[in-house]
Amino acid sequence: MSEPLSRPKRKNPLKRTRLPLLPQPARSRTAHMLTAAAAEGRFGLPTCLACGARHYPPRDACPACLSAAIALEPADDRGVLLAVTSIEAATDPYFRERLPWRIGTVRLNAGPSVVAHLHRDCIDASIVRLSWRLDRGGNAVAFAEPDKASPTMSHDPQLREMTNDPKFRRVLITDGRASTALAMAEAFAAAGASIIFIGIADAWKPLAGRERLLAIPGVEILPLDLTDSDSVNELAGAIGARVDIVVNTAEHVRPGSVLERNGVALTREELEAGYLGLVRLAQAFGPVMRFRGADGVASACAWVNLLSVYALKPWLAYAAYSAGQAAMLSLALSLRAELGTGGVRVLNVFSGPLETEWFQTLPPPKVTAAQLAKATVAALLDGIEDAYVGDVAEDVRARLAQNPKALERELGQ
Numbered sequence: 001m002s003e004p005l006s007r008p009k010r011k012n013p014l015k016r017t018r019l020p021l022l023p024q025p026a027r028s029r030t031a032h033m034l035t036a037a038a039a040e041g042r043f044g045l046p047t048c049l050a051c052g053a054r055h056y057p058p059r060d061a062c063p064a065c066l067s068a069a070i071a072l073e074p075a076d077d078r079g080v081l082l083a084v085t086s087i088e089a090a091t092d093p094y095f096r097e098r099l100p101w102r103i104g105t106v107r108l109n110a111g112p113s114v115v116a117h118l119h120r121d122c123i124d125a126s127i128v129r130l131s132w133r134l135d136r137g138g139n140a141v142a143f144a145e146p147d148k149a150s151p152t153m154s155h156d157p158q159l160r161e162m163t164n165d166p167k168f169r170r171v172l173i174t175d176g177r178a179s180t181a182l183a184m185a186e187a188f189a190a191a192g193a194s195i196i197f198i199g200i201a202d203a204w205k206p207l208a209g210r211e212r213l214l215a216i217p218g219v220e221i222l223p224l225d226l227t228d229s230d231s232v233n234e235l236a237g238a239i240g241a242r243v244d245i246v247v248n249t250a251e252h253v254r255p256g257s258v259l260e261r262n263g264v265a266l267t268r269e270e271l272e273a274g275y276l277g278l279v280r281l282a283q284a285f286g287p288v289m290r291f292r293g294a295d296g297v298a299s300a301c302a303w304v305n306l307l308s309v310y311a312l313k314p315w316l317a318y319a320a321y322s323a324g325q326a327a328m329l330s331l332a333l334s335l336r337a338e339l340g341t342g343g344v345r346v347l348n349v350f351s352g353p354l355e356t357e358w359f360q361t362l363p364p365p366k367v368t369a370a371q372l373a374k375a376t377v378a379a380l381l382d383g384i385e386d387a388y389v390g391d392v393a394e395d396v397r398a399r400l401a402q403n404p405k406a407l408e409r410e411l412g413q
Helices: 032-040 181-190 210-214 229-242 265-273 275-291 316-340 369-382 391-402 404-411
Strands: 044-048 070-074 078-087 101-108 113-118 127-134 140-146 170-173 195-200 219-223 245-248 302-308 345-351 386-389
Touching (some): 032 070, 032 127, 032 140, 032 386, 113 127, 181 245, 229 275, 245 275, 265 275, 265 316, 275 316, 302 316, 302 369, 316 345, 345 391, 386 391, 391 404
Parallel strands (some): 170 195, 170 245, 195 219, 245 302, 302 345, 345 386
Antiparallel strands (some): 044 070, 078 101, 078 127
């Protein structure tokens, strides 16, 4: 069983911060079919659509029949660990700092054999589960874990390099007045976060649930107004070097299509709180987080954006809101590339309508704050990039993959 993770000691401010390094990034376009699966936490194997043969690594043509019709299809993720190797010396700078590093050969029940990174609890000839994980460079790698989970399984150093476990990390929840803020704070406290900073705009106004927030271990309420650059920069100057995970909970939901609105005042408010708020956060907190991507056990590791699934395809009933969410998604993808150079993962959590007053007239299914918070922490533990929460979000994702034009017409009715 893995040893429990110990709380990191206070950092000596006189010591140099270790600069983030990334594993080798080279991947073929064909190999990125595994990256797409790892980004969403799916497992599958390259499969020939002509003869059904499964193979690994991904190839441009089927090794059995030479057909070019290959797709990633679901497969059994169990297998037998045939051999284990512990690497004690390496020329790659990233791995040199993390030795010893365990790898092994896994023969999958589905057929192929795979050389995978190994969890420390895996032993020779045991049954293991294989998954595609995103490494710190954002590329898919094979990772093998024991078939039976243990309470401290997530503490494994190699697994922690590929996930964003909140344990002993410091979290910033940007909008404490959002409907999801309290549930997020409770979920991160349960996951072992050491400090949970809660941003509050207009601190002089009453805050619903303030007593419950302050009762959560590690919570600190601080002034933060995402529509005010000075407020964002002041907080970044105070705690920027201590934040390991940012969770942008800002929400400004208003119904109506573009043509139904008179003027741009409401749209400007949406952009100030949403898109421009994200810009301010990124510019204030992003550079320090990117610099701290390898800063010990509790390094900066993740940036979380809570987005509507209608950022992917607009819904006419909330057309202007959908456009603002699409702008935030586009910015989040650029932010993923920039923060990724420091090993910081950008997680986009897509959900359908939330159980809030602004979606009051909509029938179920809707997403509760607790459901969204639990899914966000689970996505960080899995180290994925895109999570879909609730039946509506899953339905939109499935229909986008099947027929995006049909979905566009249906949401426009």
